[in-house]
Amino acid sequence: MIITKIVVEKFDRNVNFGIWQLKMKVIQDGVDLALQGVKNILDDMSKEDLAVSWKASLQPVVALSTTEAEYMTMIETLAWLATHARVIGLDLLGKGLEGVLSPSVSGLDKLSFLNLSLSSFRGPIPPELFHVKLLAVIDLSNNHLLGEMPPGIGNLSSLSLLDISNNRFTGMIPDVFHGLTKLEVFSAESIGFVGRLPTSLSSCSMLTSLYLWNNSLNGSIDLDFGRLLRLTVLNLGWNRLHGLIPESLSSCKALQILNLNRNNLSGLVPQKLRNLRSLSFLALEQNNLSNISNALAVLQGCHNLTVKNEEMPTNGIRGFGSLRALSMANCGFRGSMPLWLRKCRELRAINLAWNLFSGEIPSWFEGFDHLFVMDLSNNSFYGEIPISLMQLKS
Template sequence: MNLTTLNRLDLKENNLQGEIPYFLFMLENLTYLDLVDNMLEGQIELDMLSKLKKLTALGLGGGNKLSFHEGNNTSNVTFPAQIQVLHLSSCNIVHFPNFIQHLQELTDLYISDNSIKTIPSWLWNKTTLQSLEISNNLLMGEISPSICNLQSLGDLDLSSNNLVGMIPSCLGSFSQSLQLLNISGNKLTGNIPQIYVKRNVLRFIDFSSNKLYGQLPRALVNCRRLEFLDVRHNHFNDSFPFWLGSLPKLKVVSLSNNEFHGAIMCPLKYTFPQLRIMDLSQNGFSMNLTSEIIMCFKSMIISNKRHLDFKDEIFIGNEVADLDSNLFSMSNKGVVMDYLGGQYLRHMVAIDLSCNKIYGEIPDIMGSLNGLVVLNLSNNMFTGSIPSSLGKLSNLEVLDLSLNSLSGNIPQQLAGLTFLDFFNVSFNNLSGPIPENGQLSTFDDNSFKGNKDLCGIPIGEEM
């Protein structure tokens, strides 16, 4: 087969193994070469690419085990300067490649999962950039305010590094095209900037796992296209941001592991019309859980169909992820929602109120949220009985009511939750027999311990 006239070669995600075929770098007519997400091995030198003078897109990284070496002397290397898309993730790169400085038409740069410690100042002059992903490196120091020269950016990901200092105030307003902003997993401090201009197109904001504090900026209400907001694992001290309920497309809100406090409320005009995931766990919310509060989440009422195929899919850069079976990590506080970095969920519908100071009875109307896949009310101060209406949550896979003061019997209706994969009512004041001949009989005694008047299969005797 004569490949010399080939101009496009897309081999991504094909499980290719072994040594990278070096003859590919002899195909002088290639304009597009994508080897991303295979299992190829080998070392690539910069001068090997010098014959690909027509190349506009190059993908080498992802799941491969390649090493990219620029070399000490690049002045004599003629690299295809018209490159627009460059994917060098997971290429064992230690220093930011200097040749990128000469790519005048570069629009998309993916250089994540390497060992880069510093970003050269010339990168902030590459105003053609539309996507910049440098996540999971060893970046140190502060985020340069010069980053806001990149006014064409639509996708910015600096997550999982060692960045310190404050978030540049311009990050909320520098680009009218920015859709994805991810600076999670760093050591950033201070407040989130208040500047979020009207008519912005932000759809995805992740500030999680930093050292940010203060209040959430009310200017977030200007993000009318926002679908995903994650600020978990910080030090925010604020009341429940009910005003987020005015955002027409918001699907995921995670405030977990902060210092939010007071009552959860949503006035009539703040209805969270598209909400799918609300994670308020490990905060200081304290109130009686009323029916009015539950109706804040009425968008979780769907047709009673297993994993309804939503048409309003959650934005993940350019991808949509399916339900991840590793979503749930176990702890002594029950089930903790874990979004696993960039893996967001197409079909997930969840409420997590665990580890707060919420009291009173669980309202019967909770059973009307029949789209729920996860319901975690553990480690609160709930009293009264378990509502039998929870048996109507036919899509439920996780139900955690542990570490409360619930009393009475376990409703027989819960035995009909056929998709239930995790169930925990331990350490309450429950009594009577555990329902038999249903899903609850598949769980071991860890799901029921700490209820001294509970008896029957699977525990076999009074506890």
């Protein structure tokens, strides 16, 4: 018997007996089986057999406290399945489960898919989890897991997705990614990791998405992007990274989203970044980059760039024909509105609020057929509001 996935759907409490009954869906050989199907799979176990008391003595997959009795039914059923079936997928997304992950989870040695996200698991990740060699997907995001990330993650050569975001880990990201050649997505956002970027991530040639936003990572961006040619998303914003934007980023021709905001990066935007023709989102604000005019001249080669959130000069720029959203709020700009904006006819939204712009609001917005949001508040514009603004189609 091959159980490809177990999805817990609902818990029902029987108030009369003070016990909890489990409703679950088992997917066997690609076919969904509801509660009756589970009964048949479990050697004709009765519904009452599934609704066992929390005092039962079966070894749980999750170590429970006395406040977690309601989850014992699920744990005991899973323990039975681990013994009598080949469970290769376990989806407990958003079921509100609590507890400490137990080393006995390694008993599911055929497991390839594990989703425990959006729950309340706490404590450290047991190192035994990384003994399950067939794991390809691990999603532990949005829990209360603690401690350091076990280096055993480097043993999972089949891993394609690892999401541990929104937990309470400490320490550094272990530099153990050399053997994870199948890894496509790594997400570790809003955790508090410190130290340098693990350079072994450069070995993950299949990597498409790297999310390390909102940590305390420092040092330079020492990744060999020439080996990460499939990368489409790189989010390193809200860290403490410093040094230059690496020129090797230009090798990532498939890159669509690049977020480096709120770091301590310095120097110029590399000329070769003009080769990122697929780039559609770029955030560089609140760094120490210099020569913004040069940066914009470079970025004009990125023809799909639709979002730019960074200080801009008022002349020397031809315009961005594909620009759809422009936010330059609270950037300290002075002078009149830049003339190159009149060439950005694809704009949907523009925010120039809280600057020091002055002069009259230009009348050339009449050709902006897609524009539906405009915020020019808290500046020093004067004169009448152009009639053309009242005639915008959107």
